[in-house]
Amino acid sequence: MDAPQNTTLRVGEDRPIRLDSGLDLGPVTVAYQTVGRLNADRSNAILICHALTGDHYVAGINPVTGKPGWWDALVGPGRVLDTNRFFVVCANVLGGCLGTTGPRDINPATGKPWGLHFPVITIGDMVTVQARLLDALGIEQVFCVIGGSMGGMQVLEWAASYPERVFTAVPIAASYRHSAQNIAFHEVGRQAIMADPDWRGGDYHEHGVIPQRGLAVARMTAHITYLSETALHRKFGRRLQDREAVTYGFDADFQVESYLRHQGSTFVDRFDANSYLYITRAMDYFDLATEYGGTLANAFRATPTRFCIISFSSDWLFPTVESRAIVHALNSVAANVSFVEVESDKGHDAFLLDEPEFHETLRGFLDGAARHRGLPPTAEGAR
């Protein structure tokens, strides 16, 4: 296997990115990973879109953490996203903190980190930047755009904005618009960050501090929503952490408390608080129906794209009912769509985990679509 390649590219040097807010931004640095080889007719690319706190390190070893990439189980030679056959691309999103331009970077107008002067971005803006990246890579049409959670939002935006550029689209554990409950959880996280005095109105980098406590609380809240009640019960139940009895105090008596505290404190090391604000905001703003005059089906009229919609039965953050709404909209415009609700008790996080039914569903769909597209099992004429 060719090892995953991590690199950066600048887009918008010639013309800036026109954001949904009306502002222009650019040039923008895009950090991305590629795995496998682009074939001769440039028809075998799979664009992976990552989730809220994800990154472009999908396969191999993540150089930042030293651990396997977040979709390493799915991406590789012979795996579901078979890198003998496909050319996989994943870019860190606009507004992120892993290499693509975001609020931690230097604002060229001031010479200081952007902080809250960074423009508020949308899922559409993330997709615009990805489209520029594909332009630069010479990829006119991707074989597949795929992603879970916020990644699934980008998939839907891709299919709506660039139907001719998307042969297949696979939104997983996603929604066409962020729900009131999900906005509420995000707002709690943002308030926790902004309540931390070390946030300093967003200018913490200049003061040499980071809003660790606020960001940890934000992560802890969000983390609960990624798991199902069943998964939490099975993993931890009411088991105590290295003790025989409760301590009648405020230490982490319960394993679930210790686990959450760990999730909070390790997150702080790898994620930027302002990026968290911007990316959650982008998700909150996402409403594909409103973008298309109030009717979701309008986003997909005469779409040539083949869709595979996947949800997980115990996902209460992006429940199946939201995926069904997408399926209904696609059916109403006679789109080519298949839909699977995977039985799983692992909650929203199932899209990141080793769920055999999910993997087999995906493998079957991609195989069929690849045959239809005429892609041989091994990338031909790869360069």
Next chain:
Amino acid sequence: MDAPQNTTLRVGEDRPIRLDSGLDLGPVTVAYQTVGRLNADRSNAILICHALTGDHYVAGINPVTGKPGWWDALVGPGRVLDTNRFFVVCANVLGGCLGTTGPRDINPATGKPWGLHFPVITIGDMVTVQARLLDALGIEQVFCVIGGSMGGMQVLEWAASYPERVFTAVPIAASYRHSAQNIAFHEVGRQAIMADPDWRGGDYHEHGVIPQRGLAVARMTAHITYLSETALHRKFGRRLQDREAVTYGFDADFQVESYLRHQGSTFVDRFDANSYLYITRAMDYFDLATEYGGTLANAFRATPTRFCIISFSSDWLFPTVESRAIVHALNSVAANVSFVEVESDKGHDAFLLDEPEFHETLRGFLDGAARHRGLPPTAEGAR
């Protein structure tokens, strides 16, 4: 109608309260409200147990807020808890901040507020204090002990600890043990409070500050769990707050954000942060099965109490499955138990709201039990 009486009483002057932690505490001030009149044979008392952030102001006008008491719709002459017939008692819980001894009060040993030196308390300790209050009021047996959420935990503890003192027990939207998910949400709230520099290790009163931001975040998180996704969608959906379009900023663009911020900021004015820590901890520690050797049914062997268990279909904080587990345990010891899952889309908060099926269920149960107990429609020989 006789107006609700608000008063305080000291218990444990003669012998202190032996807490579950093994520590002694006392004397303890108990703030409580009574409505209606105790009858001649002291058989018509209803003890109401309040929830996490509740208080003893159930009926009439709450003198602190100027608004109706939290169960005023249920408590009064001719209402479901008919104060022509019943003598209603509700006490602020141990560890609270509305008049009953809690961490905000002065530690007699130091002359300073208890803060984190207040002993960690349990649901059992709250019930012990309530039992002392009833002793002082000369009430040997209550006709009914009733409460929702944490109030329902107290009801179960009452029935288990003092079966002969409880003629009927009505735990509503409750559980016999706090789930891993619920512990997780509480832990996030506690971490938010403790992360606020103004918390000062719990000694904020001495410094003339309060951890407003942390407490507000804790409340916001918890508040989401009190509502159903459906209720949030109906109340707010993705509607904007006094604006035509999103602002591409971090103001409260969405109504749900504005609502949550309001919930957070008003809570800070009425609740003590340390009380929030102690009372959430008491809920986390609650596990009636473990208290009785690992088998819930053991808590109710040969119980003479009549139970009415009520849950709400859209309550995901204390879902119906938890109430069913209580029913199964009671059935296994041949207890007298009825169970109703009320269809409601209002989530956990339904127990505080005007839900006709809930009110009628309760009225029917109390009427039947009152006839069985020989209580006439109007308190006789009341004093």
